[in-house]
Amino acid sequence: MSERMKVDARGAFCPGPLMELIAALKLIEVGDEVELLSTDEGTAKDVPVWCDKVGHELVSSENSDDHWSLIIRKSK
Amino acid sequence: MTTNILIVGGGLSGTIIANGLCRRLGKQLRRGEVAITMIGTSDTHMYQPGLLYVPFGKFRESELFRDQRKVLDRRVPYFVDPATKIDAESKSVTTQSGKVLKYDYLVIATGSRIVPQSIPGMAEGAHWFYDLDGARKMRDALDAFEGGKIVVNVNAPHKCPVAPLEITFMLYDYLTERGLMDKTEITYTYPIGRLHALEPVAQWAQPEMDRVGIKYETFFNTKEVHPEDKTIESEEGVTLPYDMLVTIPPHMGAEVITDSDLGAGGWVPTDKTKLTREGSTDIFVCGDTTNIPISKAGSTAHFEADVVVENLTSLITEDRWAKDYDGKVFCFIETGMNNGTYVWFNYATPPNPGPPTQMIHWFKLAYNRLYWLSAKGLL
Numbered sequence: 274m275s276e277r278m279k280v281d282a283r284g285a286f287c288p289g290p291l292m293e294l295i296a297a298l299k300l301i302e303v304g305d306e307v308e309l310l311s312t313d314e315g316t317a318k319d320v321p322v323w324c325d326k327v328g329h330e331l332v333s334s335e336n337s338d339d340h341w342s343l344i345i346r347k348s349k
Numbered sequence: 350m351t352t353n354i355l356i357v358g359g360g361l362s363g364t365i366i367a368n369g370l371c372r373r374l375g376k377q378l379r380r381g382e383v384a385i386t387m388i389g390t391s392d393t394h395m396y397q398p399g400l401l402y403v404p405f406g407k408f409r410e411s412e413l414f415r416d417q418r419k420v421l422d423r424r425v426p427y428f429v430d431p432a433t434k435i436d437a438e439s440k441s442v443t444t445q446s447g448k449v450l451k452y453d454y455l456v457i458a459t460g461s462r463i464v465p466q467s468i469p470g471m472a473e474g475a476h477w478f479y480d481l482d483g484a485r486k487m488r489d490a491l492d493a494f495e496g497g498k499i500v501v502n503v504n505a506p507h508k509c510p511v512a513p514l515e516i517t518f519m520l521y522d523y524l525t526e527r528g529l530m531d532k533t534e535i536t537y538t539y540p541i542g543r544l545h546a547l548e549p550v551a552q553w554a555q556p557e558m559d560r561v562g563i564k565y566e567t568f569f570n571t572k573e574v575h576p577e578d579k580t581i582e583s584e585e586g587v588t589l590p591y592d593m594l595v596t597i598p599p600h601m602g603a604e605v606i607t608d609s610d611l612g613a614g615g616w617v618p619t620d621k622t623k624l625t626r627e628g629s630t631d632i633f634v635c636g637d638t639t640n641i642p643i644s645k646a647g648s649t650a651h652f653e654a655d656v657v658v659e660n661l662t663s664l665i666t667e668d669r670w671a672k673d674y675d676g677k678v679f680c681f682i683e684t685g686m687n688n689g690t691y692v693w694f695n696y697a698t699p700p701n702p703g704p705p706t707q708m709i710h711w712f713k714l715a716y717n718r719l720y721w722l723s724a725k726g727l728l
């Protein structure tokens with residue numbers, strides 16, 4: 274059973290949600306997941322591109338009323 | 350009955366908090382109603398942003414340090430006796446010498462540390478300026494540098510998010526002054542798809558790098574450094590050759606945090622406005638130690654410390670919370686050896702850097718000296 278770490282980056286400008294995601298992925302095992310919360314419009318665009326480049330799996334991306342919630346699985 | 354405040358960590362935020370509390374709780378300290386104690390890892394207090402200038406010989410090593418006991422209000426006993434275990438249940442901290450210190454209020458300000466050893470080959474093959482030993486070695490390497498390929502490699506997480514850009518533009522100016530840029534190529538790498546996490550800063554940096562001919566490689570997440578053949582390899586499959594590798598190593602929090610099960614990676618889960626440990630009302634967390642998703646920087650620590658001082662004072666004297674931290678951060682950005690700009694932002698206001706000027710560069714140089722007034726809680 275994989276574990277899931279929550280990273281609440283809502284309201285974060287610097288270093289920003291994607292950099293927070295990179296830091297969080299260093300703390301979990303391959304197969305575990307990070308749930309990233311962000312109010313930054315660019316996150317929903319930037320995270321899938323970064324996952325594709327680096328080789329991690331974007332499990333889901335959802336937009337609720339005031340933020341995005343993305344789940345990323347560490348793949349390597 | 351004495352209220353015991355224990356501060357773990359003798360860096361900027363712990364020191365501002367100790368000195369600020371002394372100023373506000375003088376009467377209570379005199380009557381013995383409040384006692385403040387600090388434990389740390391060193392007799393000396395280092396001005397960490399000064400390390401940026403050491404590789405270029407622009408800051409003397411002696412100017413980085415002051416005696417911690419002289420920076421600290423004399424009413425605060427200071428012990429060089431690092432914490433080895435923090436126990437929130439029993440409200441106590443165990444130290445390296447075996448002492449067990451009880452507290453009513455605890456401030457955790459244990460900071461962050463670089464971990465180049467977490468990436469294969471980095472400790473052996475790279476230079477950095479995030480600690481004094483690294484800055485000294487980088488200064489020696491720059492002294493001996495006669496041209497070639499320099500890679501400035503950025504890893505996450507790291508403190509002072511503008512320092513990678515500062516060192517890059519300062520390297521360019523330094524090598525230009527030495528007449529070496531015509532036989533030098535600088536390449537800057539960054540882990541995401543632009544040159545800085547802050548989009549407005551990235552939008553400023555890219556044309557600046559294009560203008561002076563600094564190359565860049567985005568989406569570069571370091572996999573390994575190969576010191577034997579002088580190359581650095583990314584998770585994305587890019588390999589760059591170097592003659593000199595300047596890295597911003599990844600950071601972690603203090604070992605005592607992970608050893609005490611207070612937070613993964615040494616970062617303590619912290620309420621972003623109250624600056625208390627999540628689930629605690631008697632433990633404050635300040636500076637790099639928090640897991641709050643904002644810059645790990647001296648100014649963050651400073652603004653957070655001001656809030657902790659106000660809240661601790663009000664809790665002790667009036668049993669109420671005084672104010673919230675609004676996420677304020679202010680960072681000078683050196684854009685070379687003679688110009689600078691700055692950014693400020695908070696949880697609600699995005700950053701918007703202005704055009705670099707010589708005046709802002711001078712302000713930063715002035716602040717390098719005024720820092721000691723900040724640490725004393727006067728600025």
